[in-house]
Amino acid sequence: MKPLDIVQSAQGETMGTFWSVRAVMQAERSLASQVAGIQAVLDLVDGQMSTYKSSSSLSRFNAAPAGTWHVLPAECFEVVKHALQVARDSDGAYDPTVGPLVNLWGFGPDGARREPPSRASIEAARERIGWWRLKLDASTHSLYQPGGVYLDLSSVAKGYSVDLVGRFLDAAGIDAWLVEVGGEMKGKGSKPDGSPWRIGIERPGAASGAVQYADQLSQVVCLTGRAIATSGDYRRQFAAEGVTYSHHIDPRTGRPVPQTVASVSVLAGEAMQADPMGTLMTVLGPEQGMAYAKDRGLAVMFIVHGANGLEEYLSPAFEAALAS
Structure with missing residues (x-):
């Protein structure tokens, strides 16, 4: 038997x-x-x-003096290389050197804040941002620290x-x-009855882990042979003087992105591919983000704050994935 x-x-x-x-x-x-x-x-x-552990390979690089090369473990090098490729392809809308701004706005290891930072401190942090300042040596898995660069790979x-x-x-x-x-997921193979792994995409506003009803789900997708990453503005944020500030920081402006996008879900073959795309789509916003996704055949779903509540926008590749 x-x-x-x-x-x-x-x-x-x-x-x-x-x-x-x-x-x-x-x-x-x-x-x-x-x-x-x-x-x-x-x-x-x-x-x-981790940027929260001073002993991590990344933290040691971030604290290194200017003009030094650092050999990274194979896994860390692979992630840095991919992050820099996304930065290059997006002209810096996604930038893993955004760490100083993430910390300044209270979403990093420096701790939370209750009011926005000053314009001067934002401009000082922006001086340290720039993916193009980094150099990689694939033959030795080395990364060049030009001085003041603080990588944040949380995305x-x-x-x-x-x-x-x-x-x-x-x-x-x-x-x-x-x-x-x-919240980042990937599936392979089938369940014992032959059915695929299916997951529901949570509608923004449901408490974490508390989705109990079908109307709290936006879409249900099959994850067999693919990964999904979802980025949302409703979990990490703070409010000051009637303005809500999201943890998604636009590296080009130094400020949190406008509260237009409630969440973005991205499907890809690998979770490492999907994860930073969620951040990039949020920074680009629904119009530029959807154009970027369509040009590259990316499977993306935006949930945005519209005039009549939450509205969904699906790229052709995402619609095709739902049908498969």
């Missing part, structure tokens, strides 16, 4: 958020035996790319960690799984 396959679950904490794995395994095998390995993968990413590291956990599960002989890290 063929061993029975069942869906097993595991979860934990990482990067200030939560992770979960659902995996199809034979009943006599236990996903619990893989938890230590999954956690080790996530700890590896956090230990290399891509979680997505990368999802991919890395997927690779770990593949290596462990687990062929069907759904991985989530802080």
Whole structure:
């Protein structure tokens, strides 16, 4: 008799958020035996790319003196390289060197704030921004610190960690799984009954983890063989004198983006590809962002604050994904 396959679950904490794995395994095998390995993968990413840990590879680079080269671990180098490629392709609308502005506005390790920073401090931080100032040496996995550059990989590291956990599960002989890290997700294979992994995209305004009804979901998508990342303005923000400031900072202006986009969801083959696209789409806004997505065949869904409430805009690639 063929061993029975069942869906097993595991979860934990990482990067200030939560992770979960659902995996199809034979009943006599236990996903619990893989938890230590999954956690080790996530700890590896956090230990290399956290701006909250002074001992991380990224923090050591950020604190390095001007004119120095630094060898990065392979994983960190891969993420930095991808982030800089997105920055180049978007003409700096996405920029991983935005860290000084993220910290200044109270969304980084320096702690929260209750009022916007001064114009002078914003301009001083902007002097340190610029992806083009960095140099990569692929032969040695080295990154050049020109002086004052502070990388923030929070918009891509979680997505990368999802991919890395997927690779770990593949290596462990687990062929069907759904991985989530802080809202970034990726699925592979099918459930025991042959159905695909399906997830609902939360409508902005529902409490985290509290979606109970279908009308709190915007769309339901199949994640078999693809990843999704969702960025929203409704989780990390602060208000001062009647103005709400989002954690999404436009590196070109030094200020949070206007409160037009409620959320953006991006589908891609890898979570590392989808994750920074959510940030980029939010910075570009619905019109420029949708044009960017259509030009490149990206699967993007905007939920925006319209005159009559929340409105959805789907790129052709996203609509095609819903139909598949």
